[in-house]
Amino acid sequence: MSQIQERGSTHVYKVNRISKEEIDSMVALCVYEQPPFCNAACPLKLDTRAMLKAAAAGDFKKALQLYEKIAPFPLILSHGCEAPCEQKCRVCEVGEGIAIRDIEAAVARFGELSRLGGIFKTTKKQSVAIFGSGLFTLFLAGELEKKAYPITVFCAEADEEAYLRAAAPFLDEEAFSLELKRLRRKDIRFCFGSEIGPALYSEKRGDFNVLCASEAVARSLFPQAVCIPELMYCEEEDLVMGCGEGVMDAAFGAKKAALTVDRLAQKLDPRNTRGSEGACDSSLYTDLSEATALRRVERPAEGYSKEQAIQEAKRCIQCHCEECLKSCAFLKHYKKHPGLLGKEIYNNTQIIMGDHQLNKPMNSCSLCGQCSVICPNGFDMAHVCAVARRNMVSTDKMPLAPHEFALLDMLFSNGDAFLCRPQPGYETCKYVFFPGCQAIAIAPETVKAAYLDLCERLDGGVALMLGCCGAICDWAGRYEMEEQTREFLDREFAKLGDPIVIAGCPSCRKELSSHDGLELVGIWDILGQIGLPEGAAKLSRPVALHDSCGARGDAHTQAAIRALAEQLGCQLIDTPYSGDRSPCCGYGGLTAYANREVAAEMTDKCLERSDAPYISYCMACRDRFARQGRESRHILELVYGTDAGAPPDISQKRWNRLTLKNELLRDLWREEPKEMNLPYQLDYTDEARRMMDDRMILTDDVIGVLDGFRESGEAIFDSDSGLMIARRRIGNATFWVAFTREAEDHYLVHRAYSHRMNVVKGQG
């Protein structure tokens, strides 16, 4: 039998099949981590979404903690903030935007005061002096206290109360007393009643590492002072200073100034490494259909009550993009930022030495392309994973194990089970029917009926080709095998006189479309032209149509299938996620081989759309749905009045292919097929059958082991179980079979297992 060379692990060479720039620009399409619009619009970068979430949950303590991160005096800020966030709130587009500032005010009023700061804080070594009073110095003192600088404020006021009153004269009594409490709890040293002027400034400047002043003080000391507004800094005088008007300017100014203090304290240029500051844009995608409460909660003059604030916060739809995660079971399974996952999968291919931890996710995507349709920005994980697999193959780092079974299956389809013949009576043909390897394995009777029908009703001769289109090696990233398969099939097509290929499967159609000069139609197109054969029958119940991922972006095929279903009289149920948005059944991309768990989740995802029987036009979908216990039929089964019945196991699939080939050879081409009989009797317990299907062990493998045993007599006998156990190395695996000898030439198989490691007798 054909074999595939296991990779070596010593030689390393590298061919990059996608550039870093390409992958970066692809990954950048995903906006998962973009800030919500309100947050982007806030110059102070309040995590609005999180704050609103906490408020909606009634957790005002947490909401206040989030708010205090950007506002050392939250009542002052919420009073004077101009709330640029509110204009950017996406809910504005369908109704009234969230009243963010009013919620903040309620959070500031009703949230618990945070615990005493400063006691357990380790203070920094570099000290800071702040001269003057007013909002800017108050906020700056608050910001610097958070950063744990020892701060001394020199001001003319007599005490904290007067200092706060000077800064925020607009506060009502309740708010004032709360903020006063907050100010007194802060670890700030005050020199009240200071006479602020050049004398004090010269006297004190040597005692501190960084000096700051209110705008008024700075200007009185240095009338020529030029403030760089991005830094809140006067370079000539090495003085951090205020500039601007109003609460928002003061708050944002204090933020920038605090960063400048940080840089100066470390004796660094305040211009560098400041990160992103201020408001920015966001390209986050938001599904606005989630916004249902469109009117604001009315605000009484005194502001929201706690309950009202909760109600208003609940209207926030928590902007975030998870469109692809909602529809793709693979992305949902790994549940992380899809762009980042794509990046990690790419980076995985760049590892030369060490663990490739992303191999499994890379091989778990079904390459179905649904994400590229669902994602508002067209992020295409299929492309990332397909390229990554090819990269891994080209560097000889791709493990063979996850895909070997499928690849061997393909070699079998295009080897022992392959058949290519012109219609009897023809040398060359106008058409060749290419049903696809899955249809042959799962519904051989349907394939036969379809072929006979095409021969009868089409002019010019219809050849038959039983084989695999090469999608398997494409999915596995084995581009060299894909090329070989392409050449092989092209040679066979040439023998038939390069006929028009009638594809029975949309994935084959897609794969074969990469062949130069091949004319392709779907059997659904032909049936649309020549009409249904006799005996075609719909299901009596309404059915859900599952679009194959091989037909994504192929509106023509999707429409032709619907027309066919209509002709059959099927009553189609409309389901969400159909057409181009259809999810993959779990077979695509070889997910079913590389990650059974994810594949099963994909199947469930398909089936959750309806309780009705499923009609599909890809045999792999039909098979996976039936295996999951759903009534499932391929549309050709209805067309030809056949029923492929219960899904076959992996050995029956091979058997079906061989049997169909031999039957047709005998009946149509009068050729005597190769003898398939074993010279001994071999039976299996039910448990052995189940075990073999689960462990991907074929009857052919078991036969190989027993053939070997009959030749060499090598086996062991386990007196505990009473079983004989023989083994044989076949290809890249060692197969073990536990059996009993029922009679001279009759064996009953009880268990089977395999491993890929080779075991040899040890030295010494």
Place this chain on the structure above:
Amino acid sequence: MAIERTYYTIDPQGKLQCVKCGVPLEKGKAKFMYLANGFPVELPVCPICGFVYVPEELALGKVASVERALEDK
């Protein structure tokens, strides 16, 4: 000489017989090889013909997990 660590050891305890040679299997040295890596182990081995027996639990347990780890190297 480097000391070879033995990664796994299993004793047949007289319950296993070589069908061909008709003698009990004994604990003996063997080696697992995979993707250019080798692991010394002690497994039931026929003292005459050298048949090395890999029990099912070992194949599906330890061996399988080491295979996965090496495949992703």
